[in-house]
Amino acid sequence: MRTDINASEAERWAAAVSGVALTVIGLRRRSMLGAVLAATGGALLVRAAVATDIARQRSTRRALAGSGGITVDQSVTIARAHDELYRFWRDFENLPDFMEYLVGVRVLDARRSHWVARAPAGRTVEWDAEIINDEPDELIAWRTLEGSDVISAGSVHFKPTSKGETIVRVRMQYEPPAGKIGAAIAWMFGTEPSQSIREDLRRFKALMEAGEIPTTAGEPRGRQSILNYD
Numbered sequence: 001m002r003t004d005i006n007a008s009e010a011e012r013w014a015a016a017v018s019g020v021a022l023t024v025i026g027l028r029r030r031s032m033l034g035a036v037l038a039a040t041g042g043a044l045l046v047r048a049a050v051a052t053d054i055a056r057q058r059s060t061r062r063a064l065a066g067s068g069g070i071t072v073d074q075s076v077t078i079a080r081a082h083d084e085l086y087r088f089w090r091d092f093e094n095l096p097d098f099m100e101y102l103v104g105v106r107v108l109d110a111r112r113s114h115w116v117a118r119a120p121a122g123r124t125v126e127w128d129a130e131i132i133n134d135e136p137d138e139l140i141a142w143r144t145l146e147g148s149d150v151i152s153a154g155s156v157h158f159k160p161t162s163k164g165e166t167i168v169r170v171r172m173q174y175e176p177p178a179g180k181i182g183a184a185i186a187w188m189f190g191t192e193p194s195q196s197i198r199e200d201l202r203r204f205k206a207l208m209e210a211g212e213i214p215t216t217a218g219e220p221r222g223r224q225s226i227l228n229y230d
Contacts, residue, residue: 071172071173072154072174072197073169074170076168076202076204076205078209079165080209081166082160082166083158085208086140088208089140089158092105093107098204098213100199101117101118102118103118104116110131111130115128127149128144128145129145129148133155139155139157139158141154151174154173156169157169168204172197
């Protein structure tokens with residue numbers, strides 16, 4: 001089986017099913033032939049998993065390549081230690097505290113999370129994302145997974161300065177899908193996507209430095225300990 005983008009979904013499924021069957025048969029035989037069958041089945045399962053992951057990665061890269069993706073690059077300097085900022089951001093369920101468009105983030109496992117964002121007319125858009133690079137206290141990089149309403153990939157860097165502050169830099173590429181979902185995403189990021197990220201970082205700075213976010217109503221918005229999708 002080919003472990004590249006040319007391996008079709010049918011081929012990957014066939015390899016996975018064959019791998020399971022050979023592994024089960026091999027384990028039941030308890031003989032030299034059984035051991036060979038089990039090993040062959042295990043190899044097929046590994047190759048199917050690798051091919052699936054590669055196809056998923058390249059699908060995201062293809063969608064964001066060239067003019068297909070919109071690039072955002074924004075940064076802010078925060079008077080807090082970089083390890084503290086990293087830990088707060090790394091707990092993704094904290095992000096709706098300062099990202100205005102987010103309704104909630106649910107962590108699924110060590111790598112994957114499910115995101116829900118507001119859209120016009122009471123609608124929401126949802127996507128699953130996974131961490132592709134995690135350097136404690138320094139960097140978090142992610143990409144969305146297949147089947148998501150949003151296609152994006154990006155990273156957030158935490159760079160300490162000589163003054164004890166931290167430069168937080170967000171770099172992201174995303175592709176708004178077509179149709180009504182596309183309109184929802186356009187509204188979510190505004191006419192200028194960089195402005196939305198810039199405002200999110202401004203709120204992040206206020207939250208981490210002062211413990212609250214000023215609002216237009218004149219009342220500060222503090223940290224929320226409980227987040228839900230209501």
